[in-house]
Amino acid sequence: MKLPMTTCYTVIAKDCTAESEFVLMAKKREGEELELKMVTRTKTYELYEKNKKMVLEVNGYKIEEKDFEENGIYKVANREGLYEIRCKDTGASARFDGKNIIARIGTEYANRQCGICGHMNFDKSDDLRKADNQEAENLRDFHKSYLYRDSECDQSVIEAIEKDSSEEGREEEYREDVDYEDSENQDENIAPIHKTIVVEEDVGKICLSKASHFQCPKGSRSTSGDLEEIEFACMKRHQHKAQKMLRQLRSHRVLSLPEDIQDYSEAESRMIEIPSKCVSINSSENRPRKNQNDQQQKIFL
Numbered sequence: 001m002k003l004p005m006t007t008c009y010t011v012i013a014k015d016c017t018a019e020s021e022f023v024l025m026a027k028k029r030e031g032e033e034l035e036l037k038m039v040t041r042t043k044t045y046e047l048y049e050k051n052k053k054m055v056l057e058v059n060g061y062k063i064e065e066k067d068f069e070e071n072g073i074y075k076v077a078n079r080e081g082l083y084e085i086r087c088k089d090t091g092a093s094a095r096f097d098g099k100n101i102i103a104r105i106g107t108e109y110a111n112r113q114c115g116i117c118g119h120m121n122f123d124k125s126d127d128l129r130k131a132d133n134q135e136a137e138n139l140r141d142f143h144k145s146y147l148y149r150d151s152e153c154d155q156s157v158i159e160a161i162e163k164d165s166s167e168e169g170r171e172e173e174y175r176e177d178v179d180y181e182d183s184e185n186q187d188e189n190i191a192p193i194h195k196t197i198v199v200e201e202d203v204g205k206i207c208l209s210k211a212s213h214f215q216c217p218k219g220s221r222s223t224s225g226d227l228e229e230i231e232f233a234c235m236k237r238h239q240h241k242a243q244k245m246l247r248q249l250r251s252h253r254v255l256s257l258p259e260d261i262q263d264y265s266e267a268e269s270r271m272i273e274i275p276s277k278c279v280s281i282n283s284s285e286n287r288p289r290k291n292q293n294d295q296q297q298k299i300f301l
Helices: 139-145 155-166 240-249 292-297
Strands: 009-015 022-028 034-040 044-050 053-058 061-063 073-075 083-086 092-096 101-105 193-195 198-200 205-209 213-215 220-236 266-280
Touching: 009 092, 009 101, 022 092, 034 092, 044 083, 139 155, 205 240, 205 266, 213 266, 220 240
Parallel strands: none
Antiparallel strands: 009 022, 022 034, 034 044, 044 053, 053 061, 073 083, 083 092, 092 101, 193 213, 198 205, 205 220, 220 266
């Protein structure tokens, strides 16, 4: 679909649960330039282009380009002026060149994500669901519900959209049948996300990493990375407390281990691959062949 950007922030994608983990927004600046904003529980990232250079602000402070990677902003190789936000606290990432945005939202946000990217429940007929969870009458109605009305949002912008909803004007700015060809194929990088690593063994033992580490999101696989020595807490799977933690990990990627875990577990170290790049497992060219090594890698959740 095609929607016009305004000088008010538009919610592109958001975790719309009560305990929201992120919101990705954009607004129009000068000409065709946009400003991208990602808000997580602890940080606010703002990206925009000025004098043909990308500017990054984190929590209101400007960050020098040499420190971008320390703040989770990476320059995409072989793509001039293209940057990627990889928020290690969420399964969301976005690529941005000052004018175009490509958002990637992890499948763990199924039935949780909303915004103008659509309602992620794998039902395209349900994509025009507004912020109030009601079906929109048209694209303008849908767009208006995802305008972020902060103190910087000019009320005249809202009024203009409401006016266009009842008149014919600027019809070309609202189209539902636009089919965008992703300039990046399916083999392009998918950002790793932080997870508690779970290792399961045939002897009925499970091991949980004591800290979270980068891993590939569900539906993707590692293409490069480094082996690192990771500390684990290992215990019998049938233990009540082990079962409780496994249940928690079904809905949370990162688990804070109990302070008394050493009382009912053993400390062990394992060499684990920590990925730096991931690609979709649906990639036709790079789909891995099934072999014994692939089977061993399935212990990572």
